[in-house]
Amino acid sequence: MGSTGILKNPTMICAPLMGETVEQMVKEMKQAKAEGSHLLEIRLDHITNFHPHHHLPAILDNKPLPLIILYRPKWDGGLYEGDEHSRLQALRLAAELGADYIDFELKVASHLIRELKINYQSASKFIVSCHITGTTPSDEELANLAATMRATGADILKVVVNVTDITEIARIFHLLSHCQMPVIAYSVGERGLISQLLCPKFGGFLAYGSIEGHSIPGMPSLYSVKHTYKHDLMNSETKVFGLVSKPVSHSKGPILHNPTLRHENFNGVYVPLFVDNLKEFFSTYSGSDFPGFSVGIPYKEAVVEFCDEVHPLAESIGAVNTIIRRPCDGKLIGYNTDCEAAIISIEDALKGTLISGKLFVLVGAGGAGRALAFGAKSRGARILIFDIDFERAKSLASAVLGEARTFEQVINFQPEKGAILANATPLGMHPYTDQRIPVDQETLGDYELVFDAVYTPRKTRLLKEAEAAGAITVSGVEMFLRQAVSQFNLFTGQQAPEELMREIIASLF
Secondary structure: OOOOOOOOOOOEEEEEEOOOOHHHHHHHHHHHHHOOOOEEEEEHHHOOOOOHHHHHHHHHHOOOOOEEEEOOEHHHOOOEOOOHHHHHHHHHHHHHOOOOEEEEEHHHHHHHHHHHHHHHOOOOEEEEEEEOOOOOOOHHHHHHHHHHHHOOOOOEEEEEEOOOOHHHHHHHHHHHHHOOOOEEEEEOOHHHHHHHHOOOOOOOOEEEOEOOOOOOOOOOEHHHHHHHOOHHHOOOOOEEEEEEEOOOOOOOHHHHHHHHHHHOOOOEEEEEEEOOOHHHHHHHOOOOOOOEEEEOOOOOOHHHHHOOEEOHHHHHHOOOOEEEEOOOOOOEEEEOOHHHHHHHHHHHHHOOOOOOOOEEEEEOOOHHHHHHHHHHHHOOOEEEEEEOOHHHHHHHHHHOOOEEEEHHHHHHOOOOOOEEEEEOOOOOOOOOOOOOOOOOHHHHHHEEEEEEOOOOOOOOHHHHHHHHOOOEEEOHHHHHHHHHHHHHHHHHOOOOOHHHHHHHHHHHO
16 A cells, blocks of 8 residues: 655644543643643543533643543543533533634534534634444545544544554555545554554644553554654655564564664654564555565564565575565565574674584574574584474474474483573563573583573573573674664665664663
């Protein structure tokens, strides 16, 4: 899919505020302004014992930015459980008091907007909203819904969905880029995150960002919107790169790639992509607006079949961690930048000592494990593989002329002195930082070097214990940096600013 060339005003950033008292609301309004919000959405239904004539003036008199007033009833996903007449009277009062924007549900909008425009000559802008449960409507159904909402006299349309798959968000992007009036449209939940992050590219009226200390699932923070993704620099020509993974929230990729893209004056953005179905994903996001992807857990092997061509190294490994859409024909080309990144990280830490002839003990035979195994093979190491899937371990061992053992055997395995241990499983990754592969702690000192592909946290439990035992340790951060440099080169066709990327990495971990 792609964006249209319709020119729209720059997307504003709005902080939703849900304080339980007016005092808390006022405090949060000031905080949101300090964090860079352009608008504030006030959820009246969250205020305990809300009294319109007392509380509304206090909120409006203390506003540091334009306000959107909502009073969401329980039947539309809010907290208000009182009678409908009192709720609507509160919204009428907000209009009389000059609230900048007032949000009305589609069910009640037509009558109220007409009344307010005729009887009160209100200067408020009216947002007509529709919260959709269940399947996200088709492009045609959303266009028909927008026409119905527009007929109420709305100034701005708002459509909220709850997608079950990231591909459904393409319909939201289509609505944003084709509607001829201001639209707020997004999905809640983790799978809906890119509907907020890419909103400026597709011409949305506003995108949401949460204030510090009040995170909301599926919503970026104001800080990340302003500093990581830089909404103000995004436009319809912005190219979208991202990490295809499940889960994806652990990724540091956006914090590394986005400032690097900006530093090189490349009009691109890098986002986390929570993908459930690879086939549907690549079929939906198939245009030139999406020219490249990183590939993470658990898809590095499975994604190979969705590439039109695979680089020989990646083909021999059987795993792809980078995909480029070739500009001349749109075909997807798969690469593996993990292999060299991991092995060079290990070699650099050994300071000239060759791994040729050394025993390379690898735990994990998935995508990252395959990259490590082939890298170790290319350097002449002897390879021993443990994996929870013994058949997978045997298959990889056969490909690299190594040996396979069951995962359970790693507990009692006694390595030879000077061996290398590499973890290529997710064990120890945030938030499960108390976990590690079950190697005997007393054997850790027998390894010359211990490598962990996990990079969040930088120093995993495995690395801490290996360091205490006297082994050289290498964090997955080193592999992450080196593979990211190669990815950037492939994404942009430019030489990555490696020193800048190393400085960013240092600030992250």
